[in-house]
Amino acid sequence: MPGPLEGVKVIELAGLGPAPFCGMVLADLGAEVVRIDRSTPGRMGFLPDPAHDVHGRGKKSLIVDLKHEDGPGVVLDLVATSDALIEGFRPGVAEKLGVGPAECLAAHPSLVYGRMTGWGQDGPYARAAGHDIDYIAVSGLLHAIGPEDEPVVPLNMIGDFGGGGMLLALGVVAGLVQARATGVGQVVDAAMVDGAALLSASIHGMLDGGLWEDRRGSNVLDGAAPFYTTYMTSDSKHMAVGALEPQFFTALLEGLDVAWDAAQYDRRQWPAMRQLFADTFAGRTQEEWIEIFAGTDGCVAPVRSLLEARSDPHNEERGVFIDVGGVTQPAPAPRFSSTPTAMPSSPVAPGEQTDEVLASLGYSEERIGKLRGDGAVA
Secondary structure, three states: OOOOOOOOEEEEEOOOOHHHHHHHHHHHOOOEEEEEEOOOOOOOOOOOOHHHOHHHOOEEEEEEOOOOOOHHHHHHHHHHOOOEEEEOOOOOHHHHHOOOHHHHHHHOOOOEEEEEEOOOOOOOOOOOOOOHHHHHHHHOHHHHOOOOOOOOOOOOHHHHHHHHHHHHHHHHHHHHHHHHHHOOOEEEEEEHHHHHHHHOHHHHHHHHOOOOOOOOOOOOOOOOOOOEEEEEOOOOOEEEEEOOOHHHHHHHHHHHOOOOOOOOOOHHHHHHHHHHHHHHHOOOOHHHHHHHHOOOOOOEEEOOOHHHHHOOHHHHHHOOEEEEOOEEEEOOOOOOOOOOOOOOOOOOOOOOOHHHHHHHOOOOHHHHHHHHHHOOEO
């Protein structure tokens, strides 16, 4: 598929969440991503069917039984003609299956072997089970999000995707740059706890600089500031306010048509300021506030629901959301001027290209048939 990664071939060992997201991002950017699905995939009850699994877009799929004696050999043959492999098993699982870094780098010394875990490949928690909420809990970020009385679960965006799959994608691309320059591959250890902590770099700087309190609901960027929070409108919707700078704060006051004489950052006055803003926003509908702040620098925006975001005029004009096979989803990002990305193809069913992929390796029809008959592939 066209894009800056056109010509790059990536093997993805099927999993859940961040590793498939990484594979999707690489495919969006033009890489050929071949997903190796399990013969008996395990799925949690709340996950979509393959047709609605957006992380599967733009990929090919073959089914390989890695526990079959011939399964690992198929994967290593694929590795020999690929640039990168990504996997999201717990530490040690890929090694037990015979497709760990040692085997794969022996098959292809310039391979980039990307590993996605919650805790990392070492450390006292490395082999413990967990999900996004656990990793961001230990990173310190979960403690920092929400009102003073309790943390708020911020979906699974921070650990799984921002500090997980996106971090792995960056690591793989960086590894590819190095491999192409030197011919030497390497292992990329991407851990969600590491990535979540990395996302909080500026907060730690402010914390040690005395500009951040290690207490929820008491900082400028955590909702404590009345000019960086959300307010309910008369129709029970919300507006987001982010008027941090003095000139934007002035534009906010002008849009609200209220007067404020005290200093913007005088924390003693924040309760009164919050009440004034809340009362004012509650006097009009969301649509009225959108019209009032349109074209101003008040840093005020409507809080859209997931469905509403699809039809926001800005998102519509930029094509932020696209339709792929009848499924509305975010478009590939970022955008490139010289190597634009293409519309991704719909997700395929597990094993849909098994014969095609194996034939591309030079496997004969007889060999493919035998592997199928033996249960090594499907």
